[in-house]
Amino acid sequence: MNPVDADKRFATRAVVSGNQHIEGAVNTPIFQSSTYQLTDERYQGWANGAQHTLLYARLSSLNSEAVVEKLCALEDAEDGELFGSGMAAISTTLMGLLSAGDHMVASADCYGGTYGLMTEDLPRFGIEISMADMTDPASYEAAIQDNTKIIYIEVLTNPVLKVCDIEAMVAIGKKHGLIVIVDNTFATPWACKPLAMGCDLVIHSCTKYLNGHSDVVAGAILGRADLVAEIFPRKVHFGGAVDPHACYLLERGIRTLHARMPIHVSNSLEIATRLEDHPMIESVNHPSLASHPQHDVAQRIIPKGTGMCSFVVKGGDGAALKFMRSLNIIFEATSLGCIRSLVECPSNSSHSFVPEEVRSEAGVVPGFVRMSIGIEDLEDIWEDIDQALAQVEAELLRLA
Numbered sequence: 546m547n548p549v550d551a552d553k554r555f556a557t558r559a560v561v562s563g564n565q566h567i568e569g570a571v572n573t574p575i576f577q578s579s580t581y582q583l584t585d586e587r588y589q590g591w592a593n594g595a596q597h598t599l600l601y602a603r604l605s606s607l608n609s610e611a612v613v614e615k616l617c618a619l620e621d622a623e624d625g626e627l628f629g630s631g632m633a634a635i636s637t638t639l640m641g642l643l644s645a646g647d648h649m650v651a652s653a654d655c656y657g658g659t660y661g662l663m664t665e666d667l668p669r670f671g672i673e674i675s676m677a678d679m680t681d682p683a684s685y686e687a688a689i690q691d692n693t694k695i696i697y698i699e700v701l702t703n704p705v706l707k708v709c710d711i712e713a714m715v716a717i718g719k720k721h722g723l724i725v726i727v728d729n730t731f732a733t734p735w736a737c738k739p740l741a742m743g744c745d746l747v748i749h750s751c752t753k754y755l756n757g758h759s760d761v762v763a764g765a766i767l768g769r770a771d772l773v774a775e776i777f778p779r780k781v782h783f784g785g786a787v788d789p790h791a792c793y794l795l796e797r798g799i800r801t802l803h804a805r806m807p808i809h810v811s812n813s814l815e816i817a818t819r820l821e822d823h824p825m826i827e828s829v830n831h832p833s834l835a836s837h838p839q840h841d842v843a844q845r846i847i848p849k850g851t852g853m854c855s856f857v858v859k860g861g862d863g864a865a866l867k868f869m870r871s872l873n874i875i876f877e878a879t880s881l882g883c884i885r886s887l888v889e890c891p892s893n894s895s896h897s898f899v900p901e902e903v904r905s906e907a908g909v910v911p912g913f914v915r916m917s918i919g920i921e922d923l924e925d926i927w928e929d930i931d932q933a934l935a936q937v938e939a940e941l942l943r944l945a
């Protein structure tokens with residue numbers, strides 16, 4: 546983190562940190578340049594490993610540097626790197642830190658793309674993965690082998706919203722000398738600070754809440770400077786860079802993170818509370834509800850709550866589809882963290898490539914719906930849900 550940010554509070558860091566006031570511009574201008582003039586200083590930076598030296602936009606750009614500085618300020622990170630997607634950040638990190646013969650403990654109950662990487666790609670390079678239960682730190686410890694290098698977790702599992710006891714995972718990581726990596730996409734640094742809890746690296750799909758407007762795909766890693774430096778050459782070789790224009794939009798989006806999140810969170814909790822009482826709803830997953838099996842862990846790890854919510858519509862997948870197609874304001878699309886409410890059935894979208902038995906083991910049963918609650922008016926969101934559920938009920942009655 547830039548030392549000038551150390552005495553600023555979160556909202557000020559979100560708005561101010563990283564901004565490059567070129568020619569007195571209040572916002573970092575878009576530097577749409579793939580390459581930079583080679584000067585003695587830049588040759589020196591190249592000789593020192595090239596990280597954060599403006600040489601060529603696959604390595605970094607003025608706009609990506611501005612975003613990295615802002616994100617380091619928000620996550621209290623020593624250093625960071627930006628990527629062209631969350632998956633580029635995850636794959637480059639894991640391929641950067643693991644070699645053939647290494648082992649990692651992770652969970653099958655995670656983002657579908659990460660699951661695919663861990664089950665289809667990493668094993669092809671001789672990297673061994675054991676799947677444990679993210680809600681049971683003891684299962685992670687039991688899976689540790691002599692060649693284990695990494696513990697990989699998500700703050701909230703996707704899409705079932707189980708909560709990971711990060712502090713317990715860090716204690717296990719420290720005891721066994723392992724690197725602890727956490728995907729903080731669902732929580733954001735506004736709600737959870739994994740580095741302050743002792744994690745080594747945080748990963749983000751910036752595509753989601755950080756950007757907040759569903760108009761950018763990007764990813765980031767933040768944390769220990771030595772690990773980021775170890776991963777950087779793989780970013781250079783694998784090429785998962787992000788375009789300056791996307792960086793500009795991302796920087797603009799992050800500036801309002803602290804203003805958007807409280808609305809996402811309060812809307813989501815209120816919707817989850819009302820859904821719990823709705824006759825067409827089988828069950829609701831929301832970590833801030835007292836009914837959540839890990840409510841006490843959630844109060845410690847993510848006390849501010851989340852904008853996400855998932856639930857099971859009575860009547861199975863057909864009813865869930867009818868529900869989504871009957872919505873007018875809430876938009877049927879994969880992804881999350883947008884100011885607009887988004888809804889999906891993970892079984893036919895974000896998690897479609899996760900085997901059915903793995904999905905149902907995690908709790909993705911027929912009728913399962915994941916909703917990212919936006920910042921629209923709460924009553925309009927609720928009325929939309931209520932009328933769509935009424936249409937599902939009418940359809941089920943018609944078919945009965």
Ligand SMILES: Cc1ncc(COP(=O)(O)O)c(C=O)c1O
Pocket residue numbers: 630631632633656658699703728730731749750751752762763764880895
């Ligand atoms: C928790 C989580 N991590 C990582 C990713 C991958 O991010 P991206 O789509 O930006 O590659 C996603 C995407 O949905 C996600 O939900």
